[in-house]
Amino acid sequence: MTSTRNLRFREALREAMIEEMERDSRVFLMGEEVGHYNGAYKVSEGMLDKFGPERVIDTPIAEGGFAGLGVGAAMAGLRPIIEFMTWNFSAVAFDQILNNAAKVRQMSGGQFTCPIVFRGPNASARQVGSQHSHAMEHFYAHVPGLKVVAPAFVSDAKALMKAAIADDNPVLVMESETLYSIKGDVPDDLPPLPLGLAHVPRVGTDVTLVAYSRMTHLALEAATALEKEGISAEVVDLRSLRPLDEETIVSSVKKTQRCVVVHEGWPYGGVGAEISDRVQRAAFDWLLAPVLRVTTRDVPMPYNAKLEQYCMPQLDRVVAACKRAVHRSG
Amino acid sequence: MDTEHLAKLYGQMHLIRRLEEEAARAYAMGKIGGFLHLYIGQEAVAVGACAALEQDDYVVTTYRDHGIAIAKGMSPGVMMAELYGKATGCSKGLGGSMHMFDARNNMLGGHGIVGGHIPLATGAAFASKYRKDGRVTLCFFGDGAVSIQGFHEGVSLAALWKLPIVFICENNEYSMGTPLSRTLSEEDVSKKAIGYGIAHDRFFANDVLEVEERLGQAIRRARSESLPTLVEVRTYRFRGHSMSDPGKYRTAAELEEHKKRDPLLTARAKLEALVDKARLDAIDADVEKEVEAAVKFADDSPEPDPSVLEPTTYDGPFAS
Numbered sequence: 001m002t003s004t005r006n007l008r009f010r011e012a013l014r015e016a017m018i019e020e021m022e023r024d025s026r027v028f029l030m031g032e033e034v035g036h037y038n039g040a041y042k043v044s045e046g047m048l049d050k051f052g053p054e055r056v057i058d059t060p061i062a063e064g065g066f067a068g069l070g071v072g073a074a075m076a077g078l079r080p081i082i083e084f085m086t087w088n089f090s091a092v093a094f095d096q097i098l099n100n101a102a103k104v105r106q107m108s109g110g111q112f113t114c115p116i117v118f119r120g121p122n123a124s125a126r127q128v129g130s131q132h133s134h135a136m137e138h139f140y141a142h143v144p145g146l147k148v149v150a151p152a153f154v155s156d157a158k159a160l161m162k163a164a165i166a167d168d169n170p171v172l173v174m175e176s177e178t179l180y181s182i183k184g185d186v187p188d189d190l191p192p193l194p195l196g197l198a199h200v201p202r203v204g205t206d207v208t209l210v211a212y213s214r215m216t217h218l219a220l221e222a223a224t225a226l227e228k229e230g231i232s233a234e235v236v237d238l239r240s241l242r243p244l245d246e247e248t249i250v251s252s253v254k255k256t257q258r259c260v261v262v263h264e265g266w267p268y269g270g271v272g273a274e275i276s277d278r279v280q281r282a283a284f285d286w287l288l289a290p291v292l293r294v295t296t297r298d299v300p301m302p303y304n305a306k307l308e309q310y311c312m313p314q315l316d317r318v319v320a321a322c323k324r325a326v327h328r329s330g
Numbered sequence: 331m332d333t334e335h336l337a338k339l340y341g342q343m344h345l346i347r348r349l350e351e352e353a354a355r356a357y358a359m360g361k362i363g364g365f366l367h368l369y370i371g372q373e374a375v376a377v378g379a380c381a382a383l384e385q386d387d388y389v390v391t392t393y394r395d396h397g398i399a400i401a402k403g404m405s406p407g408v409m410m411a412e413l414y415g416k417a418t419g420c421s422k423g424l425g426g427s428m429h430m431f432d433a434r435n436n437m438l439g440g441h442g443i444v445g446g447h448i449p450l451a452t453g454a455a456f457a458s459k460y461r462k463d464g465r466v467t468l469c470f471f472g473d474g475a476v477s478i479q480g481f482h483e484g485v486s487l488a489a490l491w492k493l494p495i496v497f498i499c500e501n502n503e504y505s506m507g508t509p510l511s512r513t514l515s516e517e518d519v520s521k522k523a524i525g526y527g528i529a530h531d532r533f534f535a536n537d538v539l540e541v542e543e544r545l546g547q548a549i550r551r552a553r554s555e556s557l558p559t560l561v562e563v564r565t566y567r568f569r570g571h572s573m574s575d576p577g578k579y580r581t582a583a584e585l586e587e588h589k590k591r592d593p594l595l596t597a598r599a600k601l602e603a604l605v606d607k608a609r610l611d612a613i614d615a616d617v618e619k620e621v622e623a624a625v626k627f628a629d630d631s632p633e634p635d636p637s638v639l640e641p642t643t644y645d646g647p648f649a650s
Binding site: 028054059060062064065066067068069070071072073074075076077078080092095096099100104105106107108109110111112113115144145146147167168169195196242243244 | 388390419420421422423424425429431432433438439441442443446447448449450451452453454455456457458460461479480482483484486487490638639641642643644645646647648649650
């Protein structure tokens with residue numbers, strides 16, 4: 001029988017990086033505070049001691065510089081893991097990700113690849129204000145040449161991180177500050193999880209809730225609440241945003257005939273809009289209600305605790321959206 | 331002086347000059363589209379620099395990249411085909427003028443965003459130090475790039491980690507149409523090295539042999555001591571910033587003054603003193619043959635098929 005261990009989310013990410021660094025000497029970790037400080041969120045705790053300063057590299061505050069350095073090192077044959085202390089700070093490295101990481105393969109006619117992982121916590125934390133609460137996945141999932149993953153569960157975090165490091169394309173791993181301490185069972189012989197596979201952590205019949213990262217947990221909470229009111233919600237946890245597992249989403253929606261997408265970040269043109277488009281095209285004849293989205297409200301994130309909660313997707317808003325979808329037809 | 335060596339460098343500079351002239355002609359005929367930034371006037375920089383390199387050293391540059399691609403060893407036909415957007419181009423016609431990539435010669439591109447490629451060059455040098463492969467990276471950029479973040483972060487990290495790289499500012503006096511006096515508070519670009527605590531050098535790039543010698547010192551420092559250098563090479567472009575630039579921001583007299591110090595003619599004059607006319611004519615004739623063959627290759631080559639797009643966007647299955 002396979003043995004499992006109960007790990008925290010951050011430990012699972014760390015194990016994935018350690019295993020890949022042990023497997024492949026070309027893999028290294030670089031970012032602010034990843035070494036001596038043991039990681040701003042302790043994801044890389046102990047890695048400096050294990051691998052030394054040549055492979056666990058503290059940087060100055062220069063995201064554009066070290067993100068670009070990673071791209072160049074990847075083109076020259078290494079496999080960098082670049083940590084952003086938070087994805088918010090990737091905004092100053094956006095040019096490196098958009099114009100270099102995502103493009104060098106195509107611009108060079110396929111002569112160069114860019115096997116690099118960019119990772120860090122994404123979306124809101126608690127009361128960190130508008131500049132530190134961005135859900136950056138929406139910007140990056142837009143870009144051909146990039147892959148974007150956003151695990152919700154501990155074992156998926158490890159399996160996706162391993163697959164991301166082994167991938168020959170730039171992969172962006174969206175973690176979550178508020179998930180780092182959750183625990184989950186991780187099998188000792190966990191294989192890498194191919195990028196682009198969603199899964200269904202809860203089966204239901206009346207409405208499909210599509211979510212990822214922390215919002216998957218909110219969707220599961222909503223499904224439990226809805227059950228008490230006689231509504232059976234199925235939860236699709238995307239795990240990967242690009243590639244997107246359209247098949248799993250669409251087959252769930254064809255069964256439940258209703259779809260509610262839940263994500264952090266603004267509604268305009270986001271991942272939820274993309275999913276709405278695909279669902280209406282692929283399952284138009286099955287739908288009994290419009291596809292609804294529960295997102296962060298369409299304003300910069302406020303500092304005030306109550307207003308922040310007001311802006312973020314909440315249980316009551318998810319439940320209400322599901323009821324609207326269900327009762328429209330019933 | 332090594333006559334054969336000078337003859338070789340003169341031939342390369344002449345080849346670059348003639349290819350650029352043909353590219354300008356093809357552009358006027360509508361065979362080349364988009365942006366076209368010519369290297370005419372700056373040839374001594376690329377040729378002198380690459381003469382001081384080993385074959386597997388890395389080179390990264392800006393969008394004014396044709397001359398450096400040729401100096402690093404790209405075939406003229408492959409370069410011209412890329413300008414024509416043909417499938418036989420270095421980047422299969424997907425990159426164009428600004429994106430000359432050549433994996434075989436460790437040319438990591440031609441890049442279109444000013445300064446954005448400088449951290450990338452630092453990354454190539456980081457890879458060399460990480461692997462201890464003994465390679466040096468040359469990073470070329472213009473005077474217009476030294477005000478942007480990418481320059482400062484790229485140089486800062488290379489200095490901090492003592493990476494084997496030479497940052498070469500090709501100061502051609504204009505960032506597009508704005509003279510240096512209106513973009514920089516300090517006209518000596520090489521002084522920026524002082525704040526980063528790295529070696530620096532500054533000289534005019536009229537004599538290709540001097541370029542080779544001076545950059546050679548920086549390259550040796552990178553290779554043997556793993557230390558970066560910032561070198562300001564003062565040069566001048568004889569054509570506009572790109573094909574759409576009539577160059578109204580400078581006087582004809584200024585241009586003519588610079589043309590008197592044309593690095594190609596300087597090299598030719600030196601060579602004239604060393605070899606007979608028949609030898610010079612033979613070099614020039616060989617260049618003409620190469621240029622003619624390159625243009626014919628580009629003309630005769632097929633366009634890329636749409637099927638090239640998805641496999642060049644991702645390695646492996648397309649991610650949508």
